[in-house]
Amino acid sequence: MSDVQILTGNQAAAHAVKLCKVQVISAYPITPSTPVTETISQWVERGELKAEYIRVESEHSVMTVCISASTVGARTFTSTSSHGLLYMHEQLHWAAGSRLPVVLACVNRGVGAPWSIFNDQQDSIAQRDTGWIQIYCRDNQEILDSLIQAYRIAEQVYCPVMVCYDGFILSHTMMPVAIPDADKVCRFLPPYRPHTILCPEDPRNINPVIFPWQRRDAEGVLRGGYMDLRWKLQHALEGSRDVIVETCRSFAEEFGRDHGGMLWAYRADDAEILLASMGSLATEATVAVDLLRQQGIRAGLVGIRVYRPFPRQEVREAFRGATAIVVFEKDISYGYEGALCSDIKASLYGTGIKPPIHNFIAGLGGRDVKAGELAEAVRSSLVAIATGEKEKQTWLNCMTE
Amino acid sequence: MAEEKDDNLSAMCKPAAGEAGNTGDWRDATPVLDHAKCIASIKNRPACYLCWLYCPEGIVTAGVPIEIDMTYCKGCGICAEECPAKAITMVMHEEGKP
DSSP states (O other): OEEEEEEEEHHHHHHHHHTTOOOEEEEETTTHHHHHHHHHHHHHHSSHHHHHHHOSSSSSHHHHHHHHHHHTTTOOOEEEEEHHHHHHHHHHHHHHHHTOEEEEEEEEOOOOOOOOOOOHHHHHHTTTTGOOEEEEEESHHHHHHHHHHHHHHHHHOOOOOOEETTTTTTTTTTTEEOOOOHHHHHHHHHOOOOOOOOOBOOOEEEEEEOSSSSSEESSOOOOOOOHHHHHHHHHHHHHHHHHHHHHHHHHHHHSSOOTTTEEEESSOOOSEEEEEOOOOOOOOOOOOHHHHHHTTOOOOOOEEEEEEEHHHHHHHHTTOOOOOSEEEOOOOTTOOOOHHHHHHHHTTTTTTTTOEEEEEEEEEOOOOHHHHHHHHHHHHHHHHHTTTTTEEEEEEEEEOO | OOOOOOOOOOEEOOOOOOTTOGGGOOOOOOEETTTTTTTHHHTSSSOOOHHHHHHEEEEEEEESSOOOOOTTOOOOHHHHHHHHTTOOOEOOOTTOOO
């Protein structure tokens, strides 16, 4: 039986960690992610979760602890936000390159300068190219469910997974969350088997200096050079798509909740104009779609759930019939456009799907975004498209003079 | 016979001599040992072995006499620096010669 409780997003994340019987947790507190590991540390202290809780002096060391523990076969977890995630950056690459199934909850927050503790997705988007799978959640239930799925995905494809959710909007907001039965989660999530068993009788040099060329080891086996190993990571990330979809489907069968695999759609079947977004902004956009429909505009929404690997094929399917696309996102690739918008455009290249695509940068540093404002933005885009503007970037609710 | 496939997901190897290649070809100075000064050789029993202890490559064999494996010696000169009897001299290679 699942047990419904009223939980914040951070509490939902902590419950997932407990259900997954994570063995090593390391964290350094940072707003708004702190309550996740604060909650877990209390359970560890009381003996309710049999795990090592390792306190260190920085996020860089946090990820190093996760890497080490994962290398010797422990299921590991950490959570962080913003500058904490950026401080981990080097070790994020190291975790992915070592092919370790570390799971991290990124509670999305803007990045300084200037200081902001408030929400946007610049922190995790800036980690896009570290080789981590990234999942963006739209509500607290999805946080809990995605973290459980994250371990099953990570431990199958040997890639780390970042489960991202919006700071404060989800992390500190309470919603009813169904907590699945612990035994059922155990059955869904088999024990972690590391890709290499380390023991004193069979020692290994891990991640030694690797040369540009392929080379025979002392036993005569031709080993890949740096580039060959990078290809394996790229191949694994691309291949993880099938595992993510299968995991989501079998989770739905077991627990009755389907979060959509790579992406999800809302009132998109007969839609002419399609909105696109990620995380809680996509949740907000569902309300905007309803408002637009009330005004006689055939709108729909595509919520990107998995940003890496990017759902190239699913995006092509989802936007096939669109006469216009409006992308809302809480990040900016400075000097160009929103990262999500770029990726959607790129995946449509050469397919014959070429509607106008407008990009709205919204909610940076916690600036409020209301559903009515999103609907108004879409209407303004439709006017601009009617006058021939195929491409447009707008900063929503922002002084741009 | 088919070539054995490299199925490692990440970079790793079993610790073995030569895992980083024949590092001896990195060398531009060679340690030359004078057994008349080496403490182990003079005493004719295991003794001193600071060269063995300090060698970062682990290519000094602590025997009587000691041996340095030139296939892997990178010529760093730490053994010569640490030798209390000054039994090891680093001899620079001539320009362009191994």
